[in-house]
Each structure stands twice: as structure tokens, then as C-alpha cells.
Amino acid sequence: xxxxxxxxxxxxxxxxxxxxxxxxxxxxxxxxxxxxxxxxxxxxxxxxxxxxxxxxxxxxxxxxxxxxxxxxxxxxxxxxxxxxxxxxxxxxxxxxxxxxxxxxxxxxxxxxxxxxxxxxxxxxxxxxxxxxxxxxxxxxxxxxxxxxxxxxxxxxxxxxxxxxxxxxxxxxxxxxxxxxxxxxx
Numbered sequence: 001x002x003x004x005x006x007x008x009x010x011x012x013x014x015x016x017x018x019x020x021x022x023x024x025x026x027x028x029x030x031x032x033x034x035x036x037x038x039x040x041x042x043x044x045x046x047x048x049x050x051x052x053x054x055x056x057x058x059x060x061x062x063x064x065x066x067x068x069x070x071x072x073x074x075x076x077x078x079x080x081x082x083x084x085x086x087x088x089x090x091x092x093x094x095x096x097x098x099x100x101x102x103x104x105x106x107x108x109x110x111x112x113x114x115x116x117x118x119x120x121x122x123x124x125x126x127x128x129x130x131x132x133x134x135x136x137x138x139x140x141x142x143x144x145x146x147x148x149x150x151x152x153x154x155x156x157x158x159x160x161x162x163x164x165x166x167x168x169x170x171x172x173x174x175x176x177x178x179x180x181x182x183x184x185x
Contacts, residue, residue: 112137
């Protein structure tokens with residue numbers, strides 16, 4: 001089923017709550033709700049007929065045989081998702097703070113991102129993870145430069161201050177007593 005009428009939003013912003021319920025009769029109920037708009041969609045899936053014990057055994061055996069392939073596929077998908085998210089967040093940080101960082105750092109990050117994008121087109125989880133590590137290391141230099149520039153800006157501002165500002169000199173000490181629920185009535 002489709003959860004429709006969700007307004008366009010940037011990556012990571014929509015919050016969709018999904019619930020799966022399976023009752024004793026094997027009936028599956030799926031409910032999806034967009035927290036922002038309150039839009040909700042439900043579906044109930046009922047089996048049209050039962051499976052024989054032989055069919056169930058065959059399916060379990062096939063699942064066990066394919067467990068390793070499924071694990072590898074899952075690792076690949078998770079690595080690709082992590083890589084795409086890292087690329088997106090790193091590019092966004094470069095757009096916002098690139099002016100605070102020296103051009104050689106930006107160039108190193110762009111090269112690492114380009115290499116990761118090339119590796120993403122191949123289905124090799126290990127190479128993708130290696131590319132993620134390279135982009136992460138390059139992006140850390142971006143973070144260091146951003147925070148260093150911020151600290152320098154703050155220290156430059158604090159040098160011009162004559163003293164603490166906005167400090168309240170009318171401090172009052174007070175004693176208080178926590179009353180039990182019985183004493184409050």
C-alpha cells in the first residue's frame with residue numbers, strides 16, 4: 001500500500017510510524033502514520049489457504065540456505081545507505097561552512113566523495129566501507145577547521161569585552177521545604 005499526501009521534505013525529516021501486527025490466525029495488519037500530517041494508511045493481509053507441513057519445511061530450508069546471501073545483501077544495502085547519508089551530510093556541511101576551510105581540505109573532501117560515489121555504483125560492501133572511512137576522515141578535517149574558526153571568532157569577540165555583561169547582582173538565597181502529599185491538602 002502507499003502512504004500518500006505526505007508533503008515534500010528534505011531527507012531525514014519525515015517521521016513515519018509503522019506498526020506490524022500478526023495475530024494467532026496468521027492475519028497480518030500493517031499501519032503507517034505520518035507524524036507531521038497525521039495521515040494514516042492501514043492494510044490487513046489474510047492467507048487464502050494454509051500451507052502443508054512439507055511446504056513450510058521446504059521454505060524454512062530455503063531460508064536457511066540463503067541466510068548468508070541475505071546477510072551479505074543486507075550489509076551491502078546498509079553500507080550504501082550509510083555512504084549516501086554521509087555524502088549528503090558532508091556536502092551540506094561544505095556548502096554551509098566551506099568558506100571557513102582552506103581549499104586543500106575542501107579538495108581532499110571532494111576527491112574522497114567522488115571516489116565513494118564511484119564505488120557506490122559497484123556492489124562491493126568492503127570497498128564502500130573503505131570509501132566511507134576515507135570520507136569520514138576527510139570530513140573530520142572539515143569539522144576541525146569549522147570549530148577552530150569558531151573558537152578564533154569567539155576569542156576575538158571576548159577580547160573586546162570590558163567585563164561580564166548581563167550578570168544579575170541581585171542574588172537572593174532562599175530556604176525551601178518539600179511538603180509530602182498529605183501536608184499539601
